[in-house]
Amino acid sequence: MSVVIVGTVGIDDIATPTGQVSRVLGGSGTYAALAARLFAPTALVSVVGTDFPSDHRRLLEGRGVDLAGLDVVEGETFRWGGRYHEDLNTRDTEFVELNVVTEFTPRIPATNADYIFVGNIEPGIQLSVMEQLDPAAYVATDSMDHWIHGQSAELAEVFRRSTLVVLNDQEARMFSRESRVPKAVGPILALGPQAVVVKLGEYGAVLAHGGEWFSAPGYPLPEVVDPTGAGDAFAGAMLASLAEAGAIDGADLRRAVVYGSVAASFTVEAFGVERLAAVTREDVEARYAEFKELVAF
Amino acid sequence: MSVVIVGTVGIDDIATPTGQVSRVLGGSGTYAALAARLFAPTALVSVVGTDFPSDHRRLLEGRGVDLAGLDVVEGETFRWGGRYHEDLNTRDTEFVELNVVTEFTPRIPATNADYIFVGNIEPGIQLSVMEQLDPAAYVATDSMDHWIHGQSAELAEVFRRSTLVVLNDQEARMFSRESRVPKAVGPILALGPQAVVVKLGEYGAVLAHGGEWFSAPGYPLPEVVDPTGAGDAFAGAMLASLAEAGAIDGADLRRAVVYGSVAASFTVEAFGVERLAAVTREDVEARYAEFKELVAF
Numbered sequence: 001m002s003v004v005i006v007g008t009v010g011i012d013d014i015a016t017p018t019g020q021v022s023r024v025l026g027g028s029g030t031y032a033a034l035a036a037r038l039f040a041p042t043a044l045v046s047v048v049g050t051d052f053p054s055d056h057r058r059l060l061e062g063r064g065v066d067l068a069g070l071d072v073v074e075g076e077t078f079r080w081g082g083r084y085h086e087d088l089n090t091r092d093t094e095f096v097e098l099n100v101v102t103e104f105t106p107r108i109p110a111t112n113a114d115y116i117f118v119g120n121i122e123p124g125i126q127l128s129v130m131e132q133l134d135p136a137a138y139v140a141t142d143s144m145d146h147w148i149h150g151q152s153a154e155l156a157e158v159f160r161r162s163t164l165v166v167l168n169d170q171e172a173r174m175f176s177r178e179s180r181v182p183k184a185v186g187p188i189l190a191l192g193p194q195a196v197v198v199k200l201g202e203y204g205a206v207l208a209h210g211g212e213w214f215s216a217p218g219y220p221l222p223e224v225v226d227p228t229g230a231g232d233a234f235a236g237a238m239l240a241s242l243a244e245a246g247a248i249d250g251a252d253l254r255r256a257v258v259y260g261s262v263a264a265s266f267t268v269e270a271f272g273v274e275r276l277a278a279v280t281r282e283d284v285e286a287r288y289a290e291f292k293e294l295v296a297f
Numbered sequence: 298m299s300v301v302i303v304g305t306v307g308i309d310d311i312a313t314p315t316g317q318v319s320r321v322l323g324g325s326g327t328y329a330a331l332a333a334r335l336f337a338p339t340a341l342v343s344v345v346g347t348d349f350p351s352d353h354r355r356l357l358e359g360r361g362v363d364l365a366g367l368d369v370v371e372g373e374t375f376r377w378g379g380r381y382h383e384d385l386n387t388r389d390t391e392f393v394e395l396n397v398v399t400e401f402t403p404r405i406p407a408t409n410a411d412y413i414f415v416g417n418i419e420p421g422i423q424l425s426v427m428e429q430l431d432p433a434a435y436v437a438t439d440s441m442d443h444w445i446h447g448q449s450a451e452l453a454e455v456f457r458r459s460t461l462v463v464l465n466d467q468e469a470r471m472f473s474r475e476s477r478v479p480k481a482v483g484p485i486l487a488l489g490p491q492a493v494v495v496k497l498g499e500y501g502a503v504l505a506h507g508g509e510w511f512s513a514p515g516y517p518l519p520e521v522v523d524p525t526g527a528g529d530a531f532a533g534a535m536l537a538s539l540a541e542a543g544a545i546d547g548a549d550l551r552r553a554v555v556y557g558s559v560a561a562s563f564t565v566e567a568f569g570v571e572r573l574a575a576v577t578r579e580d581v582e583a584r585y586a587e588f589k590e591l592v593a594f
Binding site (some may be wrong): 010086087088179180181182186201202203204206212213214215216217218220221222223251254255257258279292293294295296297 | 478517
């Protein structure tokens with residue numbers, strides 16, 4: 001089965017305590033697609049401006065990402081700049097220039113839209129994507145604090161129509177107004193998705209599904225270079241691993257959460273997409289085996 | 298094999314967002330001993346004042362804790378009062394009255410001191426305990442921010458003479474001046490202990506040992522009533538599980554970390570020692586099995 005990723009493609013400036021890069025390939029859709037392509041044929045639905053560098057396009061195509069759904073619109077590509085604090089767990093957004101993203105009307109290809117990740121975009125646009133899908137499609141969604149605060153009713157509708165909701169712990173707590181993650185998943189599951197995954201950053205991720213709870217550890221990296229995109233890579237890898245499995249039971253979901261964690265752990269090892277884009281399936285399987293060792297008792 | 302616990306025995310006032318209790322049995326030694334007794338014969342070495350309620354003494358004795366090493370000194374028992382914040386992850390100490398603890402000179406029984414937990418007390422007293430031990434004894438130690446700031450050289454000597462060091466993530470980071478846990482364990486291991494465990498609160502615990510890394514999940518409790526003593530119960534259960542195993546290899550340590558997590562998860566389910574004191578070995582094994590399910594993939 002193949003995968004469709006809907007999300008942003010952008011040009012990022014990133015500063016961390018150890019270095020900085022400018023005008024690198026970024027965006028939630030980019031990270032999700034570069035992780036997803038490790039598991040299943042992946043198409044990216046997004047928009048860029050006429051200034052989008054051909055090198056960035058070639059990088060995605062070179063990793064097998066189908067760019068037929070990448071619209072090119074007159075104007076400038078989405079731009080984001082962020083600066084991470086000393087502990088790398090928090091960051092300041094230095095600028096966001098939406099540019100051509102304001103004209104983004106995702107069109108989902110009729111074929112191969114069985115597994116779809118609708119990344120963190122305005123809930124109204126997420127719903128417009130969902131309306132284009134076969135009701136049997138497996139739909140994973142993400143969001144962020146901005147939409148939780150401003151459009152929680154629309155977001156609830158997004159979750160209601162999702163098969164899988166992937167949030168970080170702060171977002172899950174905020175949406176459900178519960179201080180503990182095991183309680184915060186309740187109101188989200190009650191809306192209807194089959195599963196909720198809560199990403200815990202360096203502490204791994206947890207999965208709530210069918211009355212069961214699964215906990216994946218954080219990978220013990222001594223050094224994190226750049227956390228940008230880790231959550232998107234997680235979601236892309238997780239969904240594509242489910243697409244590869246075809247049928248979705250608890251064991252598939254648990255395995256997919258670990259694959260998501262593997263992809264996220266590679267992503268943070270270098271700036272931008274540098275490491276993630278270089279990773280092979282063999283690298284993934286080797287680290288997956290390490291995750292098994294990590295929790296064995 | 299049996300276990301000796303060296304730590305405080307006190308009388309606590311505890312307030313949380315959901316309730317409060319006053320003059321309940323507390324102290325690091327109490328929690329550690331009540332967890333340890335689930336796995337091995339346990340002796341508690343500590344000091345109380347002549348005001349120490351006989352009910353508290355009977356509770357410990359009733360759970361099989363050997364109190365021959367519990368000195369009774371003219372004066373008042375150690376008192377602590379704490380108030381937890383809304384998220385239960387942080388607390389304010391409202392008062393500390395050391396009282397008879399200032400006269401604490403731990404005397405370790407010559408017999409059955411093969412596995413010993415030297416809880417969070419002044420590093421000089423920890424060292425005086427270590428000088429009384431057989432060099433082959435298995436020694437687990439704990440500490441806190443106060444000693445890390447004020448007596449880091451003495452504390453380094455404590456860790457040098459320890460077999461196992463158990464800290465929380467904040468303490469490990471502070472001692473090693475490293476922001477990431479996988480890096481913070483390095484300087485502690487370099488001092489000589491065979492293993493370092495870092496407790497991550499709701500996110501579980503990690504173990505570094507012999508070049509390996511083990512990650513135990515947090516137990517997904519929807520409600521935490523009172524976190525007091527969870528870390529001490531963790532350490533007591535962990536050490537006593539090692540004493541029960543007798544020989545210490547990587548598999549024993551991993552199992553012991555999970556038993557520590559099990560004991561901690563019970564501890565926080567009620568105020569003070571209420572839940573921990575009622576737990577049976579059968580309860581422990583049932584939850585241990587749940588921990589296995591929690592991480593299976």
